[in-house]
Amino acid sequence: MVRNVKTVLALAALVFTFGWQALAHAQDSMTKTLETGTFHGKVHSTSGRATIIQEHDGKLVLRLTSFKTSNGPDVHVILIAARDADDDANFLKSSTERVELGMLKGNEGDQNYEVPDGTDLSKFQTVSIYCERFNANFGAAPLEKF
């Protein structure tokens, strides 16, 4: 009886170890790159790449890489319902629809932003680095299918 229990426990441990590893690996490779684009912005010299990544649980993340912009007051990362945007474009005046992703974490370097659930990427096609205080677009990255 005791031997049986021991065998079962050993088997369970084996199954748990390998099964968990396989599951973890499956989750790893289920991260998917959906869209990507590069920033342009001359007035505030914005450059780098914006990429939308889908995580294994379906959540969308915007990732900025090789990113650089000018530092400024109250700068946000937003998605706008437009194909592209000019330097210093004012989305308040043009009443462009937008999705807020948060305050810009840094004006240089790699960074991630959560995209709210239910954001329609076929509508919000451009990432903008936007100064809320002066309603000015620092830089825009039109996204295209990866």
Next chain:
Amino acid sequence: MKEYTGSWFSRRKWILVGVGLPILVAGWWAFRPEKFWINQVVNEPAPFASSTDPQPLYTGRLEGKVHQTSGRATIYQTSDGEQYLRLTDFTTSNGPDVHVLLARSDDENLGQEIVKSQLDSVELGSLKGNQGDQNYDLPASVDLQKYNAAIIYCERFHAIFGVARLERF
């Protein structure tokens, strides 16, 4: 009895300070001029970046030249250092002796439809199909800084079907 002997400025000093200081503070708050020379650098890791998966190095959209060509060209590097070009959402016209090449994006031939002078390029192989996702191995030690464009090229007629200028991913 108090006598006002000071200059106009010293008599109104406190009024000037009282008005000027809030204006200065408001101006600083609005413009944050110190941010002009202070950088805020962040370095977050990629979400769920798996080191065993091939990593994209360069990518670009294909643009049609002689023939309608569209899709994406991406250069990946595997964990053991091998590189390959992958075409996705790819479509071009079928043709005779069509090849996939890497070329220099500053090559003036890429601005034209038909190549007239010597094309400085790296051969990746015959086009496997005119539609669909496909991979092409890169020869070892290709200088991707130099050969930074992927082209779909018809060897028989020296015609450029499509060009993708590759940018760092």
